[in-house]
Amino acid sequence: xxxxxxxxxxxxxxxxxxxxxxxxxxxxxxxxxxxxxxxxxxxxxxxxxxxxxxxxxxxxxxxxxxxxxxxxxxxxxxxxxxxxxxxxxxxxxxxxxxxxxxxxxxxxxxxxxxxxxxxxxxxxxxxxxxxx
Numbered sequence: 404x405x406x407x408x409x410x411x412x413x414x415x416x417x418x419x420x421x422x423x424x425x426x427x428x429x430x431x432x433x434x435x436x437x438x439x440x441x442x443x444x445x446x447x448x449x450x451x452x453x454x455x456x457x458x459x460x461x462x463x464x465x466x467x468x469x470x471x472x473x474x475x476x477x478x479x480x481x482x483x484x485x486x487x488x489x490x491x492x493x494x495x496x497x498x499x500x501x502x503x504x505x506x507x508x509x510x511x512x513x514x515x516x517x518x519x520x521x522x523x524x525x526x527x528x529x530x531x532x533x534x535x
Contacts, residue, residue: 414427414428
């Protein structure tokens with residue numbers, strides 16, 4: 404779309420009478436207004452067409468028929484069974500908590516206690532050793 408200033412500049416290059424220039428300028432303005440109206444109407448029609456396409460090709464048209472649905476359910480059940488079988492194979496046995504058994508009669512038990520002697524060597528740790 405051209406501005407009014409550009410129109411008058413372009414019209415000045417033409418050898419037209421002042422009445423003809425005015426008439427041409429009015430005609431250009433009328434055509435530009437008509438173009439705006441047609442563009443608005445075109446935009447409205449495009450939006451309506453998009454709406455009608457959504458209605459026609461929307462969720463309803465994507466619904467499965469009963470035979471398709473039963474085939475899908477069969478495939479789905481088969482896939483679920485295969486996945487469950489694979490999961491069972493992959494599952495590792497849960498480690499059991501080790502149980503504490505009494506030592507055999509031929510084995511003796513040695514008990515160890517932490518000595519505070521290492522801590523007592525350093526005077527800074529004497530207080531912490533006493534707290535233990």
